[in-house]
Amino acid sequence: MTHIELSLSPLEPIAVDPLHSWSVPVSSAEESCLVIDASGVIVAASTAWIRLLSVERPSELAGHHVRDVLCLIDFTAAGNELGEAEREQIPPLLALTSKRPARGLLRVRGAQGAPSRTLDAVSTPLWQSGQVVGSLSFFAAV
Secondary structure (H helix, E strand, C coil), X not given: CCCCCCCCCCCCCCCCCHHHHHHHHHHXXXXXXXXXXXXXXXXXXXXXXXXXXXXXXXXXXXXXXXXXXXXXXXXXXXXXXXXXXXXXXCHHHHHHHHCCCEEEEEEXXXXXXXXXXXXXXXXXXXXXXXXXXXXXXXXXXX
């Protein structure tokens, strides 16, 4: 005979910090991904993201603003650095301000002699109690 159990849970959701919840899987992910908090500070980055960007000191990423880690350049042959207004429009930061998923291409200058890379970035805001507390982003080389 079939047996069915019913379990009732409290109406109040359990308080879970999405930044903490995502930092562990992102840190060990095979995909190139990143978690930043609401102010743009890096909370966690995957090894694949670190390799993709040729970051010299990966241990120093956490706690730094994503704009300070990425050397964002334009799509011209000269590869000029982007201005402040353009730097705020990259998908990880745009997901924070727009409170919606964001996708776009960005070009990043590599560290000391490494070639520049064009990346496709997809980002989604992370929510807690009705507020955006960060964003989760995935990157792929184009």
